[in-house]
Amino acid sequence: xxxxxVRKHPVNAAVFVADNDRAxxxxxxxxxxxxxxxxxxxxxxxxxxxxxxxxxIKLHTLSRLADLLEEFERNATKLGATVHWAxxxxxxxxxxxxxxxxxxxxxVVKSKSMLTEECHLNPFLERNxxxxxxxxxxxxxxxxxxxxxxxxxxxxxxxxxxxxGDLFHKHLGTDAGATDPPYLVNAARKRLREEFLGAExxxxxxxxxIAETGGFVVCxxxxxxxxxxxxxxxxxxxxxxxxxxxxxxxxxxxLRLLGRSATGQPITTYSSHFHGPxxxxxxxxxxxxxxxxxxxxxxxxxxxxxxxxxxxxMNTCPVYRRSGGHSYQTTVPGPIGxxxxxSRDAKTYSTLPYACSLCxxxxxxxxxxxxxxTQLLSWRKEIAHRKLLPWSKRMSMxxxxxxxxxxxxxxxxxxxGRWLLPKLPxxxxxxxxxxxxxxxxxxxxxxxxxxxxxAERKRDR
Amino acid sequence: MRNGNATDSPIHQHGSCFEMTxxxxxxxxxxxxxxxxxxxxxxxxxxxxxxxxxxIAQFASVLEMIGGTCIRVPTVADIAAQLERxxxxxxxxKTLSLIPxxxxxxxxxxSIDDPHQLDDIDFAxxxxxxxxxxxxxxxxxxxxxxxxxxxxxxxxLALVIPADQIVHNLAEAYERIEFRxxxxxxxxxxxxxxxxxxxxxxxxxxxxxxxxxxxxG
Numbered sequence: 001x002x003x004x005x006v007r008k009h010p011v012n013a014a015v016f017v018a019d020n021d022r023a024x025x026x027x028x029x030x031x032x033x034x035x036x037x038x039x040x041x042x043x044x045x046x047x048x049x050x051x052x053x054x055x056x057i058k059l060h061t062l063s064r065l066a067d068l069l070e071e072f073e074r075n076a077t078k079l080g081a082t083v084h085w086a087x088x089x090x091x092x093x094x095x096x097x098x099x100x101x102x103x104x105x106x107x108v109v110k111s112k113s114m115l116t117e118e119c120h121l122n123p124f125l126e127r128n129x130x131x132x133x134x135x136x137x138x139x140x141x142x143x144x145x146x147x148x149x150x151x152x153x154x155x156x157x158x159x160x161x162x163x164x165g166d167l168f169h170k171h172l173g174t175d176a177g178a179t180d181p182p183y184l185v186n187a188a189r190k191r192l193r194e195e196f197l198g199a200e201x202x203x204x205x206x207x208x209x210i211a212e213t214g215g216f217v218v219c220x221x222x223x224x225x226x227x228x229x230x231x232x233x234x235x236x237x238x239x240x241x242x243x244x245x246x247x248x249x250x251x252x253x254x255l256r257l258l259g260r261s262a263t264g265q266p267i268t269t270y271s272s273h274f275h276g277p278x279x280x281x282x283x284x285x286x287x288x289x290x291x292x293x294x295x296x297x298x299x300x301x302x303x304x305x306x307x308x309x310x311x312x313x314m315n316t317c318p319v320y321r322r323s324g325g326h327s328y329q330t331t332v333p334g335p336i337g338x339x340x341x342x343s344r345d346a347k348t349y350s351t352l353p354y355a356c357s358l359c360x361x362x363x364x365x366x367x368x369x370x371x372x373x374t375q376l377l378s379w380r381k382e383i384a385h386r387k388l389l390p391w392s393k394r395m396s397m398x399x400x401x402x403x404x405x406x407x408x409x410x411x412x413x414x415x416x417g418r419w420l421l422p423k424l425p426x427x428x429x430x431x432x433x434x435x436x437x438x439x440x441x442x443x444x445x446x447x448x449x450x451x452x453x454x455a456e457r458k459r460d461r
Numbered sequence: 462m463r464n465g466n467a468t469d470s471p472i473h474q475h476g477s478c479f480e481m482t483x484x485x486x487x488x489x490x491x492x493x494x495x496x497x498x499x500x501x502x503x504x505x506x507x508x509x510x511x512x513x514x515x516x517i518a519q520f521a522s523v524l525e526m527i528g529g530t531c532i533r534v535p536t537v538a539d540i541a542a543q544l545e546r547x548x549x550x551x552x553x554x555k556t557l558s559l560i561p562x563x564x565x566x567x568x569x570x571x572s573i574d575d576p577h578q579l580d581d582i583d584f585a586x587x588x589x590x591x592x593x594x595x596x597x598x599x600x601x602x603x604x605x606x607x608x609x610x611x612x613x614x615x616x617x618l619a620l621v622i623p624a625d626q627i628v629h630n631l632a633e634a635y636e637r638i639e640f641r642x643x644x645x646x647x648x649x650x651x652x653x654x655x656x657x658x659x660x661x662x663x664x665x666x667x668x669x670x671x672x673x674x675x676x677x678g
Contacts, residue, residue, distance in 0.1 A: 029660050044595075046509050056504040063500045066493040079643045085486035137666060138657035154657065161659045181661040192667050197577055213640045223613045223653040223668030230610035231576055241489065248638065249506050252631040255648075256595075266523055266596035267631075267650050270613075270668075276643025278609070289489045297496030 006329045009351040010435075013323035017439070026158060027321040033154070034315040036264025037365065043266075044256070053253045055369035058306035061244055062296060068211040068244045069287065075214025079276030081283040089119035092238065092288050096121060096203070097128055099236055099284055105130070105200035111218065111225035112136040113205025114152050114309060115238050115288055118331040132203075133195045135224040137188055144171055150325030152332055153262050153311035158324050192224070202229035206239035207308070208254055209285075212247045215275035216285070219258060219268040226272050233281040235274070241287050242305040254308060257367035262310040291344045300378045304339045306368040313362035313372055319355045328352060335362040335372045342379050350388040353379035411451070418445045512629045516594035517676065520627050523597035527651035528664045529672040531597075533624060537562045540621065540675050544586070549617040549671055553583035559606060560586055560621050576608035585615035589649075591626035592674065593634045598648035599674060600634065609645050613653075618669035620649070624676040 017023045041047045061068060073083045086092035092115075100108065108125065110116065110132055122132050122143070134143040138156035142149050144167055149155030156164070165179040174187045204225045209216040216237060218225045229235040245254065259265040277283035296302050314320045314334030325333040330341040330349065338352035353376045362372040383389060384397070403409050421429065422445050430437040448456075513519040521531035532543050540563055544550045556566040557579075563586050573579060587606070589599040599620050603609040612618065628634050638646065653668030664670060 032660060044511055046511060049508055053504050053506070053508070056501070059498075059501040060503040063498050065497065066490050069490065069493070085489055087485045087488055091485055135667070136657070137655045141657065154660070156657050157660070159658075161661070164658050181658040182663050184658055185655060185663040185666060189665065189667055193580070196667070197580055215640055221653070222655050222666035224666070226613040226647070227610065227667055230608070230613060241493070246503060247506075248640065249632075249635045252506060252635040256631050259596075263656070265527065265650075267593075267598050267648060269527075269651050269654060270647055270649060271598070272645070272647040273638075273640065274645060275640045278645070287489070289485075289492070293489060293492035293496055296493060296498070299498075302498060 006348050009323070009327055009329075009355045012327035012329065013319075013355070016324040016327055017322060022160075023322055023324075025160075026324060029157060030315045030321045033263060034312070034365070037261055037312055037315065038264075040260040040264040040266065044260075050253055050257055051367055051369050054257055054308075054367060055306065057245060057250050057253060058368050059303075061246060062242075062302060062305060064246075065241065065244065065296065068246055069241060071211040072209055072214055072244060073287075075212070076276075076285055077214070079214050081214070081276055081285050084284060084286045086286055086288045087290070089121075089288075089290055092119045092286055092290070093121050093124045095284075095286050096236060096238070097125065097130070099234070100125070100130055100201055103200060103234055105234070107195075107199050108132045108201045108203055109135050109195055109199040109224075109228040109232075110203040111205065111220060111228050112139050112155070113203070113238055114149075114331055115205055115240050116203070117149065118290065119238075119288070121238075133192070133199075135192055135195065135222075135228055136220070137185065137192075137222060137224075140188065140192065141167065148326070148331070150333065151311060151314055152309050158326065193227075196224075196227040196231055199228065199232050201234045201236060202232045203236045203238065204229055206237050206243050206285075207258070208245050208251060209239055209243045210246075210248050210251070211244055213275060215248075215273055216243075217251060217255075217271060217273050219255075219271050221263075221265075221269045223270050226270055229274070230278070233278065234284070235277065235281065236284045236286065237274070238286045238288065241289055241292050242307070258308055258310055261312040261365065261367040295340075295343045298343070300382075301339060301343055301375055303370050304336060304343070304375060306370050307336050307340075308368055310367055312365040312367065316361045316365050318357060318359060318361070323355065328355070335376065336370070339372065339375045339379060342383070346379075346383060346386060347388055350383050353377075353383060411449070414449050418447070418449070421445050506632060508632065510630045510632045511595060513594050516627045516629050517624060519594040520592050520597055520674075521676075523595070524651065524672075524674060527597055528654060528662075529597065529651040529674060531674050531676060533676045535678065537621070537677055540586075540677075543675070544619070547617075547619075547673065550584045550619075553617070555582050556584045556586075557582050557611065557615070558586040559588055563621075570607050570611065573608065576610045576614075579608060579611050579614050582611065582615040584617045584619070585611055586619045586621065587612060589620035589622040589674070591628060591634070591637060592622050592676075593629075593631060593648070594627055595630045596648075596650055597674075598631075598634075598650040600638065601647055601649055603645040612647070612649065613668045615669055617671045617673075618649075618652070619673040619675060621675045621677060624678040627676070 084095045134140045141156040150158040161179040168174040206216045207219045259267045320334040330337045341349035356376045360373045524531045557568040558566040652672040653666045655666040656662045
């Protein structure tokens with residue numbers, strides 16, 4: 001994916017909402033997950049305390065990140081793992097390929113890793129003659145569809161069962177027209193178990209890396225990470241440097257928050273703690289920066305590095321739910337993605353901080369207390385400051401600014417507007433210049449302004 | 462700021478990447494150290510963490526909720542009779558047990574050298590160390606388990622834990638876990654599952670299609 005292909009979020013969102021039924025279905029599917037999260041969070045009286053501790057642990061971790069990474073490297077090496085460092089996606093991909101080549105391997109099974117998506121590892125390996133199979137069911141579905149994931153926890157949340165049925169009919173020979181999820185899952189199970197058994201190398205992401213022990217934790221519901229790295233002898237684990245936590249026991253905070261926030265489960269089915277290679281095996285851990293150390297330097301945005309990738313902010317976001325993950329055109333979509341993407345490339349992703357109503361729901365559900373909506377607002381300021389706004393928005397903001405600074409002007413324009421707007425012919429109000437009139441009717445104009453009503457009320461007393 | 466799209470250029474030479482690494486390490490660490498925020502204390506982990514009046518009942522009810530089954534037995538010897546009542550066990554062709562008192566089973570782990578040979582195990586009965594009441598997770602390790610894949614590859618899984626080894630919450634659980642030597646440990650909570658097709662929950666994704674926990678005592 002090159003940056004030139006990236007279209008503005010509103011353009012992509014317009015395509016998504018054009019199919020009204022589907023947009024509504026998508027919205028409901030995610031709201032269902034958000035509701036499960038609420039129910040699960042409510043079972044723990046200490047929920048807010050857990051969020052507070054998680055936030056403090058991450059704050060501490062960032063303040064000692066270099067030391068902790070070195071401690072992790074030391075301990076992981078002691079356990080027999082090899083630790084690699086990559087500044088860029090290209091370096092990361094090069095390291096992965098060199099390990100694969102060293103073993104003369106061509107078949108890799110991979111469990112879900114947003115970092116390898118960020119690095120576009122799959123197409124790179126395929127260009128180099130390596131077959132990569134994504135083994136998380138959702139990720140495998142989007143891989144077969146040749147699409148990127150649209151959600152970080154539920155990669156195929158935008159796909160309907162009929163489409164999965166067609167896809168599996170084509171690739172797995174399931175019955176034409178079959179849409180029953182257990183039937184489809186069973187067909188995938190059969191094929192993917194063959195892939196696990198035939199793989200030469202297993203690749204995983206990392207949910208948490210523990211400095212104190214040199215080990216790391218990978219969480220799945222399907223068991224695909226464990227199958228992928230317990231049959232082949234070689235395990236490659238790829239992680240962003242922000243995945244670090246200081247102590248093993250810190251997991252008692254994070255694992256209580258992760259599953260509940262992500263999908264409303266008390267814990268993921270499998271929370272696997274890897275410490276060193278299997279007997280007779282090999283373990284490689286790749287630590288990737290790719291702009292993270294730069295974000296660390298930003299007072300305003302560094303807390304975005306607390307993120308544990310649970311996806312709760314996406315599930316709750318009214319814009320994400322109604323515009324779909326692909327409208328963001330980033331590996332991580334939704335509120336957190338709209339902070340991370342402009343940190344890397346503000347020009348390309350300048351519309352993302354505006355894909356937000358500033359309702360603040362993301363900040364309320366975030367298990368590590370990232371002040372998401374505040375950061376999104378800060379990004380808007382930053383984008384305006386860097387003159388990355390389109391001319392139309394700059395102009396209208398300047399005019400609005402002038403109006404709001406002058407009470408008399410605001411009063412006059414308000415009065416004119418209330419009088420004029422209902423009299424205008426429809427085409428002058430509902431046209432391409434008025435985004436607020438798309439898909440909805442403007443409310444009827446009140447007869448009097450609030451100020452007038454307030455003044456009258458005071459008089460009457 | 463760095464741009465994340467450098468991957469489209471084919472990598473020059475894979476062999477050179479290992480040489481690149483030491484330099485990258487220093488660059489990354491230097492960049493982090495330049496950007497470190499001011500220090501912030503590490504919180505302690507004691508807290509008002511939830512405790513249940515009856516942790517065993519809580520464990521059993523959460524396990525049912527996440528698709529597993531909990532069976533309480535007075536002694537290990539009573540497990541055999543319970544197993545016979547489980548259809549997946551009664552109809553199993555290949556069974557494996559790592560609990561000495563349970564059997565007879567027809568596959569012996571130690572006689573298998575290649576873990577791939579475990580792909581047709583229908584029912585495995587394996588040891589768990591302890592359970593967690595708040596989320597019905599059972600802690601398992603590869604200590605004494607020659608091929609850890611068996612926990613994930615068998616068609617049906619039963620774990621055996623002493624009933625007095627149920628802790629209330631994960632904070633208590635981590636009091637019991639340590640990693641000094643290289644080894645593997647995992648919390649397993651219920652059977653393998655997925656909801657990746659339209660959020661419709663399906664039990665038995667790639668791993669075990671069922672999970673039974675025997676609480677002994």
